[in-house]
Amino acid sequence: MAEIEQLPLLAATPAAWVDLVLADFGTFLLDHACCERKAAASALSFLARNSEHPSVVETMVTLAREELDHFAQVHRLVQKRGLVLGGDSKDLYVNVLLTAVRNSPNERLLDRLLISALIEARSSERFYLLAEALPSSAEHELAAFYHMLYRSEAGHYRVFLRLAERLFPAVEVALRWQHLLRFEVEAMQSTPLRAAMH
Ligand SMILES: [Fe+2]
Numbered sequence: 001m002a003e004i005e006q007l008p009l010l011a012a013t014p015a016a017w018v019d020l021v022l023a024d025f026g027t028f029l030l031d032h033a034c035c036e037r038k039a040a041a042s043a044l045s046f047l048a049r050n051s052e053h054p055s056v057v058e059t060m061v062t063l064a065r066e067e068l069d070h071f072a073q074v075h076r077l078v079q080k081r082g083l084v085l086g087g088d089s090k091d092l093y094v095n096v097l098l099t100a101v102r103n104s105p106n107e108r109l110l111d112r113l114l115i116s117a118l119i120e121a122r123s124s125e126r127f128y129l130l131a132e133a134l135p136s137s138a139e140h141e142l143a144a145f146y147h148m149l150y151r152s153e154a155g156h157y158r159v160f161l162r163l164a165e166r167l168f169p170a171v172e173v174a175l176r177w178q179h180l181l182r183f184e185v186e187a188m189q190s191t192p193l194r195a196a197m198h
């Protein structure tokens, strides 16, 4: 577990989550596809709302491409299994996290960057847990894919955090980061475990 320890999260996902996912992998896959599509859309909306910052624009173009590529790969798995993508489902965990976003334009940007970093870090942790459990499951051929996603989302967590550090004073970022790290644990622990990303 040495690699996973590099993630900043203050509490681990309960082991029961992996069991729920492996017991209903089709349901998980549909939700996973949905999350990748939402991540691509959210990168584009970040870009649209903050286009006066060239660093935000460049970062979000790359990120949107990567998330869309993740979506395309998960979508191929969905199709291979004869499953059908649904519409948006409510993401309680993300909705709770977003209640921490403050109102002024600057605070809003900082909060959204840090919350995005946290969502990426939690996704990364969960992909890692899955990649570790997959080899001894019926879905063993997907272990390498989820290991790749674990690395990719860990990269995204660092991208969002670095962007925040580039745009805001270090002390302000550090203070808010510590607060939101604790809040993320509350959001994670108040979300019922299910065969879904969150
Ligand atoms: Fe992704």
Ligand SMILES: [Fe+2]
Binding pocket: 039, 067, 120, 152, 153, 156
């Ligand atoms: Fe990501």
